[in-house]
Amino acid sequence: MTSVLTAPAVEPPAASPRGRRRARRSPRSAPRSTLTRGSALGLGIAMVWFSLLVLIPLTAVVATAGEGGWDRYLSVLRNDQTWAAVTLTVGQALLVTALNVVVGTVIAWVLVRDRFWGKAALDVVIDVPFALPTIVAGLVLLSLYGPNSPLGVHWAFTEHAVTLALAFVTLPFVVRTVQPVLEELEVDVEEAAASLGARRGTILRRILLPSLAPAIAAGAALSFARAISEYGSLVLLSGNRPYETEVVSVRVLTFIENGNTASAAALASVMLAIALVVIVALDLVQRRVARRG
Amino acid sequence: MSIEVRGITKRFGDFVALDDFNVLLPSGQLTALLGPSGGGKSTLLRIIAGLDRADAGSVSIEGVDATGLPAQKRDVGFVFQHYAVFKHLTVAKNVAFGLEIRAHGGLRPPWAAQRRADRARIDRRVAELLELVHLSQFADRLPSQLSGGQRQRMALARALAVEPKVLLLDEPFGALDAKVRKELREWLRRLHDEVHVTTVFVTHDQEEALEVADEIVVINDGRVEQIGTPDRLYDEPANDFVMGFLGDVTRVNGQLVRPHDIDISRVPLLAGAVEGTVARLLRVGFEVRATVLTDDGEEVLVQLTRTHARAVGLEEGVTVWLTPVTGAATVPALPSMRSAG
Amino acid sequence: MVELSTPVRWGLRLLAIGYVFFLIAWPVGLVVKHTFTGGLGVLADTLTDESVAGALRLTAMVATWAVLINLVFGVTISVLLVRYEFPGKRVLSALIDLPLSVSPVVVGLALLLVYNGRTGWFGPTAEGAGLTVIFDSPGMVMATCFVALPLVIREVVPVLVEIGDDQEQAARSLGAGAVQTFRRITLPSIKWAVVYGVVLSLARSLGEFGAVKIVSGNITGRTQTATLLVEAKYQNFQQETAYATSFLLILVSIACLVVVAFLRPRAAR
Ligand SMILES: Nc1ncnc2c1ncn2[C@@H]1O[C@H](COP(=O)(O)OP(=O)(O)OP(=O)(O)O)[C@@H](O)[C@H]1O
Ligand SMILES: [Mg+2]
Numbered sequence: 001m002t003s004v005l006t007a008p009a010v011e012p013p014a015a016s017p018r019g020r021r022r023a024r025r026s027p028r029s030a031p032r033s034t035l036t037r038g039s040a041l042g043l044g045i046a047m048v049w050f051s052l053l054v055l056i057p058l059t060a061v062v063a064t065a066g067e068g069g070w071d072r073y074l075s076v077l078r079n080d081q082t083w084a085a086v087t088l089t090v091g092q093a094l095l096v097t098a099l100n101v102v103v104g105t106v107i108a109w110v111l112v113r114d115r116f117w118g119k120a121a122l123d124v125v126i127d128v129p130f131a132l133p134t135i136v137a138g139l140v141l142l143s144l145y146g147p148n149s150p151l152g153v154h155w156a157f158t159e160h161a162v163t164l165a166l167a168f169v170t171l172p173f174v175v176r177t178v179q180p181v182l183e184e185l186e187v188d189v190e191e192a193a194a195s196l197g198a199r200r201g202t203i204l205r206r207i208l209l210p211s212l213a214p215a216i217a218a219g220a221a222l223s224f225a226r227a228i229s230e231y232g233s234l235v236l237l238s239g240n241r242p243y244e245t246e247v248v249s250v251r252v253l254t255f256i257e258n259g260n261t262a263s264a265a266a267l268a269s270v271m272l273a274i275a276l277v278v279i280v281a282l283d284l285v286q287r288r289v290a291r292r293g
Numbered sequence: 294m295s296i297e298v299r300g301i302t303k304r305f306g307d308f309v310a311l312d313d314f315n316v317l318l319p320s321g322q323l324t325a326l327l328g329p330s331g332g333g334k335s336t337l338l339r340i341i342a343g344l345d346r347a348d349a350g351s352v353s354i355e356g357v358d359a360t361g362l363p364a365q366k367r368d369v370g371f372v373f374q375h376y377a378v379f380k381h382l383t384v385a386k387n388v389a390f391g392l393e394i395r396a397h398g399g400l401r402p403p404w405a406a407q408r409r410a411d412r413a414r415i416d417r418r419v420a421e422l423l424e425l426v427h428l429s430q431f432a433d434r435l436p437s438q439l440s441g442g443q444r445q446r447m448a449l450a451r452a453l454a455v456e457p458k459v460l461l462l463d464e465p466f467g468a469l470d471a472k473v474r475k476e477l478r479e480w481l482r483r484l485h486d487e488v489h490v491t492t493v494f495v496t497h498d499q500e501e502a503l504e505v506a507d508e509i510v511v512i513n514d515g516r517v518e519q520i521g522t523p524d525r526l527y528d529e530p531a532n533d534f535v536m537g538f539l540g541d542v543t544r545v546n547g548q549l550v551r552p553h554d555i556d557i558s559r560v561p562l563l564a565g566a567v568e569g570t571v572a573r574l575l576r577v578g579f580e581v582r583a584t585v586l587t588d589d590g591e592e593v594l595v596q597l598t599r600t601h602a603r604a605v606g607l608e609e610g611v612t613v614w615l616t617p618v619t620g621a622a623t624v625p626a627l628p629s630m631r632s633a634g
Numbered sequence: 635m636v637e638l639s640t641p642v643r644w645g646l647r648l649l650a651i652g653y654v655f656f657l658i659a660w661p662v663g664l665v666v667k668h669t670f671t672g673g674l675g676v677l678a679d680t681l682t683d684e685s686v687a688g689a690l691r692l693t694a695m696v697a698t699w700a701v702l703i704n705l706v707f708g709v710t711i712s713v714l715l716v717r718y719e720f721p722g723k724r725v726l727s728a729l730i731d732l733p734l735s736v737s738p739v740v741v742g743l744a745l746l747l748v749y750n751g752r753t754g755w756f757g758p759t760a761e762g763a764g765l766t767v768i769f770d771s772p773g774m775v776m777a778t779c780f781v782a783l784p785l786v787i788r789e790v791v792p793v794l795v796e797i798g799d800d801q802e803q804a805a806r807s808l809g810a811g812a813v814q815t816f817r818r819i820t821l822p823s824i825k826w827a828v829v830y831g832v833v834l835s836l837a838r839s840l841g842e843f844g845a846v847k848i849v850s851g852n853i854t855g856r857t858q859t860a861t862l863l864v865e866a867k868y869q870n871f872q873q874e875t876a877y878a879t880s881f882l883l884i885l886v887s888i889a890c891l892v893v894v895a896f897l898r899p900r901a902a903r
Pocket of ligand 2: 335336464
């Protein structure tokens with residue numbers, strides 16, 4: 001599982017191999033509690049709130065979905081319209097993630113290694129999709145790619161609209177995970193490779209890319225998870241046309257609005273499972289990097 | 294001559310880091326570049342390696358003009374102060390890196406027969422080198438699982454693997470603690486006696502340079518102050534800077550002398566001896582340090598052994614006469630002595 | 635350092651700038667332009683429109699509550715996770731990040747299943763006690779809390795880890811109690827990380843759409859937030875109002891970004 005605590009910063013930088021092994025084993029072998037009375041009370045209240053807000057509701061989704069057994073899942077997924085939504089969502093999410101892997105890495109590279117006028121502005125604009133309300137993101141894209149497009153394209157209510165919306169909301173993920181890693185790379189490592197005879201291409205391929213790969217993978221996972229669950233930016237832009245531009249989130253919403261919470265829960269739990277898989281994958285990647293030090 | 298540096302000038306903006314710099318370094322030797330921080334040692338080394346370009350001048354390595362060659366083609370091994378390990382590769386893969394680049398540029402497909410032959414050859418060579426730097430049992434570890442000293446030995450093996458014409462080390466032991474540092478420099482000396490590759494290493498620790506190097510180049514402010522064997526530099530320093538940088542100095546009678554090169558006695562035996570009184574006596578282990586206040590108002594530091602001090606009968610407040618011993622290294626003191634780093 | 639040849643460098647630079655320009659800068663610019671094509675009048679009309687003003691007030695209220703709750707919860711959990719050992723700590727720290735990867739629609743559904751007044755697990759009990767959650771502000775606050783939950787924690791935890799507990803122990807040894815230590819030692823050193831997390835949470839809270847849409851019932855004039863209003867107005871062909879409201883939301887989120895851009899170097903220090 002990914003966790004705020006597995007960030008590499010937690011590892012003591014100069015821990016001896018023995019010390020590190022011990023540190024890693026300790027949580028498993030009967031963790032002792034160092035809570036005081038006050039902090040235990042704080043933890044208790046926080047846990048009650050966390051359960052009421054997150055744990056119990058998510059459990060409710062899984063439980064409601066489970067009531068109908070496997071048949072429920074099968075019948076929900078067998079529905080042509082739902083299946084079309086699933087394939088569209090997964091396909092578009094993969095496409096956009098691939099796009100982000102390439103363009104996001106290029107943007108991170110340009111932000112770190114290039115120097116030009118206006119770079120600081122570019123750096124700030126990258127964060128706009130994080131800060132902008134999703135519904136506004138849809139409206140914003142509609143103004144350039146919709147009916148009155150100054151470009152003369154009319155992509156609203158087409159599959160392109162889905163690609164655009166997902167690309168918009170997921171843009172920062174790869175950039176923001178790769179950028180700090182690229183900044184931290186030591187220049188002398190590249191120089192060492194050069195003095196051993198490696199040319200530019202070889203250094204890129206055998207030194208830089210492998211060092212960036214974990215960050216790229218982490219960014220890709222985040223962007224895939226976000227793309228697969230996106231809703232707000234698609235509402236105005238894609239038109240939610242069944243079989244064409246309807247994504248899974250919209251499908252879930254339709255089930256909810258029709259009062260069919262059981263089907264909604266079944267489909268939602270499939271999405272939860274995908275999210276979970278992504279989180280686990282992310283954590284595995286992070287741990288490999290932490291080991292590398 | 295293995296490395297010839299002629300007329301190298303390097304500027305960073307207005308700042309001149311190297312000023313018309315000339316030096317010839319003979320083949321097969323272990324040379325130390327010694328000097329205070331900011332003197333231009335790293336800059337010189339990086340220019341020799343092709344990692345930086347000079348603004349003027351030329352560099353030739355083993356008779357080949359290397360001035361225009363990129364780092365990839367210079368055939369030099371470079372060892373960095375902070376190791377510059379490839380973190381994602383195991384120790385063995387780190388060492389194999391340069392060999393693989395040379396064998397097939399990483400481009401030959403894995404199934405090619407030639408590549409298998411290369412593989413076997415490279416594996417053998419890597420094993421040899423890991424043996425040489427005593428890291429055989431760590432071959433499959435990642436660099437993060439090594440200590441600093443082990444990482445630096447790995448970096449050295451990696452640089453040596455490609456059999457470079459010259460080996461350049463930029464403060465290779467600078468990031469290590471004093472004890473490991475001392476071990477490693479003795480080990481480097483022995484390694485050099487075994488491998489005999491022309492080696493240049495940068496240090497600002499004079500003890501390290503005196504102990505390990507065949508020859509020392511003292512660099513200050515982008516210029517050469519003196520070149521010579523450790524003995525020569527210690528015994529015949531060219532100027533006050535070199536003298537001050539290589540050991541303690543004190544000033545007697547307008548001359549710079551080493552404190553252990555001063556003869557001290559209770560009676561005026563020699564003509565020209567300077568008269569003074571012992572102001573302080575300090576015992577440190579086997580030696581005695583005396584501070585003598587001369588009649589001209591100079592404060593002279595004298596070092597002698599305990600036995601010697603007792604024989605002379607030194608005590609605080611007694612009157613003594615000082616003369617530099619015959620054959621001592623002396624340098625005329627300039628009115629304003631330059632700071633010695 | 636790998637230096638790219640000039641054409642390649644220019645190519646990459648153009649790709650980066652072009653992509654960001656066509657995907658973000660130009661479209662956002664167009665919405666701003668649309669807002670002002672009718673002159674400042676439209677903006678003024680929009681602001682005085684009662685449904686818009688009401689939606690903005692509701693959004694501000696919901697976001698404020700959500701940010702406050704997440705602030706207290708986030709700082710508490712961060713300190714607990716970094717400074718204390720307790721069983722289940724690893725699992726908890728893993729679960730904290732979960733809300734970031736859950737679809738807003740699933741969030742809405744999850745809250746609906748537990749808190750709706752007729753069939754929810756706790757809903758009828760809560761309504762019996764006079765607390766309506768779904769289709770009312772408590773539900774909207776909860777949905778907003780859910781989606782912004784990890785943001786404060788993700789900022790504060792690394793800083794707490796980084797500063798270590800030496801200073802806190804020193805304060806304890808000088809006789810400071812737990813509360814005093816927290817107020818006078820811990821809080822000042824995590825201050826900027828907290829502010830940073832709050833700004834991020836605020837941006838996220840103001841912009842939440844999907845989850846709020848489901849739990850609010852989207853009742854005009856009562857549970858319609860600014861983002862819901864944008865959708866409704868756009869679909870009712872009142873596009874000018876939609877654009878003007880969007881412009882306000884863009885303004886706020888850009889303000890958040892600017893604040894963050896200023897804070898980031900300070901937080902790093
Ligand atoms: N990239 C650079 N840009 C600007 N000035 C530089 C650069 N590299 C080195 N200098 C300057 O050139 C001078 C010589 O630097 P150099 O690194 O060669 O010193 P050094 O003798 O290796 O010192 P040290 O023992 O501290 O490593 C210094 O004053 C330094 O500030
Ligand atoms: Mg240096």
